[in-house]
């Protein structure tokens with residue numbers, strides 16, 4: 001069969017989108033993640049043959065001038081500050097929640113009640129209880145929902161998932177995962193919603209361990225049985241950023257925990273925003289009975305793989321460059337070896353969500369996955385208080 005050309009892909013896309021209504025998205029929040037999500041909205045139909053056209057319709061913010069500027073810059077058709085009015089509109093299909101953690105529950109619940117499909121940022125909620133309510137309402141309303149755990153959708157992590165599922169490394173025995181950043185190592189960095197427990201729930205834990213927990217579940221299929229953690233806040237107060245005052249830091253700078261999985265595997269986890277020199281070092285290594293796999297976001301298109309498939313004197317870790325057309329997502333982009341980056345993980349996430357939505361199929365990670373992540377995060381927080389392993393509720 002001849003390879004599809006760009007022109008034939010475009011023709012197929014036009015034919016597909018002409019026959020159906022577009023999917024119009026209202027995006028709430030328009031800073032870091034707003035930028036990443038809206039880039040995905042602009043790229044998804046250009047690189048994936050999706051059954052419906054994605055339209056970045058409206059940015060919802062709290063300040064009219066800033067929301068309008070964001071809409072203009074990110075390629076949305078409109079902006080607004082009245083979320084209730086936006087939710088009352090029939091032409092909005094999906095609500096994208098790209099706001100700080102304390103608002104995920106309220107915005108998502110309102111969107112679901114209004115009959116909108118929802119993509120929500122991680123961590124899904126502030127508490128396990130909130131996450132369960134969000135998952136229950138989505139189920140009751142039969143709406144399609146997803147959590148933006150985008151790291152599942154790098155070509156290399158998707159390949160790791162495939163290799164582990166087909167048994168390449170045998171039975172998974174150990175997971176060691178670290179997510180290291182350094183932007184809070186400096187005590188002069190001002191306080192923000194990310195250092196205020198009331199607005200974010202926890203620090204490096206909810207911010208970074210949330211990704212590691214999701215990545216573990218996605219890649220290995222393992223479920224957490226019990227966890228035992230410790231946390232530390234090195235900088236107890238920070239400049240407010242306005243005037244001379246100081247604000248108390250009410251979340252962890254670093255959070256480490258041990259994990260036991262159902263079935264006997266074990267794992268270690270470390271999240272920190274105070275590791276000088278580490279910018280976005282998100283690394284997971286999985287050891288199985290027959291081999292090992294390791295991935296690091298900072299070299300995101302490579303997968304380190306060890307398999308017992310060579311003579312013993314020639315064995316060692318090899319580096320698989322995951323940008324061959326046989327690798328997940330790679331053929332949608334450029335010729336072999338022409339690499340992709342951080343932003344592409346969001347494009348893949350949105351493209352898969354649209355496919356699932358149009359086919360009326362479940363999307364992973366959905367809110368049940370968000371609940372599972374929240375259960376691990378919450379159990380780890382409780383374990384710090386108790387100084388002992390805490391069982392993760394099923």
Ligand SMILES: NC(=O)c1ccc[n+]([C@@H]2O[C@H](COP(=O)([O-])OP(=O)(O)OC[C@H]3O[C@@H](n4cnc5c(N)ncnc54)[C@H](O)[C@@H]3O)[C@@H](O)[C@H]2O)c1
Nearest residue numbers: 029030031032033034061098099100101103121122123148
């Ligand atoms: N998937 C990832 O890799 C990733 C990376 C960074 C952040 N996040 C998550 O994304 C979310 C947003 O983080 P960010 O880095 O974009 O934050 P940010 O501070 O850069 O942006 C937050 C945006 O939300 C707006 N906002 C705040 N409260 C609001 C409210 N109540 N209603 C409407 N708008 C409100 C702000 O004005 C701003 O536009 C957080 O939950 C965070 O954990 C995920």
